[in-house]
Amino acid sequence: MTAALGGLLFGFDTAVISGALQMIKGQFSLNTVMEGWLVSSGLLGCIIGVLITGILSDRIGRKKTILLAAFMFLVSAIGCSFPSSVSQLIFFRLIGGVGVGMASVISPMLIAEFAMPESRGRMIAYYQLAITAGILAAYFSNVIISGLPQGATDSNTIAALLVQEKWRTMFLVMAIPSILFLLLLFRVPESPRWLITRGKREQASVILHDLRPAEQAAKELDAITTAASRQSTQQRSWKDPAIRLPLIIGIVLAVFQQFSGINAIIYYGPKIFASANAGNENAMVFQSILGAVNVLFTIVAIKTADRYGRKALLKWGLTGIVFSLFTCGFLFYTGYTPPVLVLTLILIFIACFAFSLGPVTWIIINEMFPTDVRVKAVSICTMFLWIANWIVGQFFPWLLESVGAGITFWIFAVCSLINYFFSINIVKETSGKSLEEMENVFVAPH
Template sequence: MQWLKFRRTRSGENLRTNTQQDKINIGFVTLVSVVAAIGGLLFGYDTAVISGAIGFMQLLFHLSNFMTGWAVSCLTVGAVVGAALAGVLSDRFGRKRMLIVAGILFSVGSIGSALAGDITTFVIARIIGGVGIGVSSTLVPLYIAEIAPAKLRGRLVSLNQLAVVIGISAIYFVNRAVANAGGQAWDVTTGWRWMFGLGIVPGIIFIVLLFTVPESPRWLQKQGQGERALSVLERINGRAQGKIEYEEIQRSTENETGSIWTLFRPGYRIALLVGIVLGILQQVTGINAIMYYAPEIFKHTGAGTNAQLTQTIIVGAVNLVFTLVSLWLIDKLGRKALLLIGTAVMTISLFVVGYEFHSGHSSSALILTFILIFVAAFAISMGPVVWLVMAEIFPTRIRGRATAIASVALWAADYLVSQTFPVLLSGAGPAKTFGAFGVMSIIAFLFTLFVVPETKGRSLEEIEQSWGRRSSR
């Protein structure tokens, strides 16, 4: 029997090959990943639902630009809290239990937002839902990364981003259907409440289905539940390869201290830097400014209400299609290549949009075209790849806490963008605002080129060992 081989690729990476690959239970691991990825759907739904509701809420609650930004961005305050707690709590209580808690918090937030009688109550409900989103956005990619075989990890973890995009696309249709169900007065008093309240449906589905999936085998091993961990690994990988994975995890966890200070060793410091900086750059390149405020952006091009919502639906459709493309490419081209291609195209698109606004061509079809190109480029690169890399690069014993640190940075950047975007749009104007996003995209390209490592085809333990070798130099 052949057990495990290593072969040297042209790029110098060590990739595992073995005769047991045909025994990977692709159906089972895919099903588990899909269930977990519903947490991503909640993420997409809850972050994008505000785009269709905020205009009506402005009229009902007489919101200023600052309060409009706060109504949108308060979700991210909860998400920062949820992401900060997710690491410690999931390391203690398990990935699965905390995902169930996330589903409950999301559902409570959806109903509370729908029933809110004033802006203060709405904000409190949104923060509660945001805590759930922060937990799920941190733990879903981490959980899938910990159960997925190395050769499938990229596309399986990217199912989370696909689910996020499906949630965003679905809510655009929901928002339009609800807005068209009554007149303007009904939309202002009641319609936007249905937009939020319907989120209870995917929330309940997520909670129920989570009871059917196993706990992360790496978390089980870390907790001393080796037999359960081995059972899960064998069900996913087959008996022989499952045992190999188990022994590799054992060796890895035996050599770890489990202290968060591990991240400040010379090699691991780079991993921490990559996670935090990529998380921030994902947001400050402007994607959620477009997703949250798409109708408001298109309003600046002179589009009417129905045209705004239709164009927003087109944005969601492009996002969905190119996220599917990323699932096909991510384990073929690799993480770094997709990031470089994506950020290069994003940079060009943002500068073209900024120039068109600057030149007074606000009604130009080029604005919609290059916004769509930007969204497509983001969907194949920064969207799925950042979450994947954050879930891959940290040591097993502290993966939950380390991923949480990077996720907090991401959500804090999201808050900054969503809070300041309305003010920037009305103050500095769309030309300078999109120009600033373009500069951030250049920085993302350069950071990827010089700092971000390639992790394609390597087990989590191999990635961890590569950081360890750097720290021992």
């Protein structure tokens, strides 16, 4: 649960901008391009964070890397609260993005490396649940803060600044979970799998025996050691079937998770609902409803990921995603956009994403690679995820203005339809296998 807090900060950091954006835009007179840059600057930081995590995690270990990510969150929360210019705000958004990028690689990987095979899907899904909880917390926090009385004062104190410019308070709230995350991480042990790759078998043994019954711990220790010895003699390239196919699967799932439009709705939800004549106040409330549904249906994934398998959840979820996006696009294209109907369709989209594409993408990416290349391969997949996320964050406002909401939703629908056929025909089932058995899933004939 401590590792999953990285997901909570990930969700909070990406969603808090939705409530603060219009206030910042008005105060700093941002045009559409600068609005997109303010949102996507955090995503650019994520890409940087992912790139350095691949190097750091193998060199200094999983624990020190996630501690560094937690520190980045705290610096960003404080820095984004008190900038004197939009350039400073973008800089600290970039710093927060680096933390998010690092956590998005290392948090679910740490969970995967500690979890037992029969519960690994559920355990990694807790990371996605934490993301949705962070998003919901940001929405509720934004609604509460925006509803506080403005106050009248000429004082230049920090307290007065937070009252007069509420977007600063919205960012500052993130410091609370950041401090909690940082403190709790000191009690988390290092990954036994990483320790064994560094020849620290005794330390790994102590940690495994703390986590498992003695017989199971000994058996797992032997399996990890054997796999590490075998992998240390191999010179892997992307052409190796044990890496090439899962790498393709991971990249495609990561990119099309973002091209479903999920983060466009998270970042710009109030703007979408306002365009459906929901009114600014109702738009914020609708956004909070979306956050609650996101959390509830992620719990469905936790209950079912190990029972029904990864592919079944992808099939069911993508069916609902495609239907809701095509229908929503039709409503906006025709100009018939009753707020309740638009909300219902987007709720269907969020629900289907939350029990399928959201958690299952993270589960598969973090469990299908051999230990010796896991952090590098996961970093590559996650980097593509954040690049796709950045593209959506940067160009979604432009798409809304240039081609309209209808065609924009249809673009997301077509991307999700491609993902549906890819998931049915190419993605391999990974549930119930140990991390050391995973190579057989992709190399052995099925």
